[in-house]
């Protein structure tokens with residue numbers, strides 16, 4: 001029998017966005033974004049301050065509903081679905097600014113990440129697994145999450161996402177406000193999680209250097225539109241990217257760009 005595959009489900013594609021548009025009231029934040037993330041891959045969306053990176057992730061995870069376009073995860077349409085249904089399907093979102101529960105302990109924050117799961121023994125095993133990646137979280141397990149440093153909170157936010165045993169993690173600017181050293185450490189562990197667990201990752205970043213080194217495939221977003229895409233090894237060699245995203249000039253692929261003000265380093 002010859003059964004036609006759904007239109008967007010090219011082999012190996014875990015997540016596919018086609019012509020997605022999202023807005024905040026009258027402000028169109030993303031304007032017809034199409035992108036694909038393949039199973040097992042780290043994909044990245046690069047873009048400067050206000051380009052629409054976080055809006056893409058919020059639209060995928062169901063926090064905001066798109067005005068137009070389609071989003072398919074594992075071949076199933078998910079646009080406008082309830083965020084908790086999307087988590088249950090295997091998609092976890094690590095939001096910008098981490099957003100851990102400051103008055104809950106580190107351990108309870110991790111358990112919150114597993115709220116969709118009923119398999120207690122496996123949850124306990126996954127807790128040990130995340131402690132393996134981030135031993136400091138085991139040391140601080142009983143402490144309030146609000147007392148952790150910025151870098152440790154980022155580790156906790158990533159770990160909380162892992163506790164849902166996701167197929168895909170959406171990771172919003174893990175480098176934000178962190179020192180270069182901590183950023184490097186966190187990126188190394190993200191790559192290890194991808195390689196060792198096979199977890200697919202969609203990473204959005206202003207730190208093009210770190211993102212292009214960690215990811216396999218990249219998209220460049222300017223003013224809510226994808227203006228370029230390629231394998232990251234090729235993007236790193238492109239003159240526009242070298243000049244505008246690896247820190248040498250003040251104009252983007254399409255005109256001026258602004259650098260985000262650094263929030264405090266912790």
Ligand SMILES: Nc1ncnc2c1ncn2[C@@H]1O[C@H](COP(=O)(O)OP(=O)(O)OP(=O)(O)O)[C@@H](O)[C@H]1O
Nearest residue numbers: 024027029047048049050051052053054055056260
């Ligand atoms: N809650 C909101 N209400 C109104 N406008 C918003 C809201 N959130 C974002 N925007 C606007 O939507 C556009 C895209 O914002 P978004 O946060 O997605 O960008 P970003 O690429 O994640 O930027 P950053 O690098 O600063 O995190 C910007 O013009 C922003 O001002």
Ligand SMILES: [Mg+2]
Nearest residue numbers: 053054055096
């Ligand atoms: Mg953002």
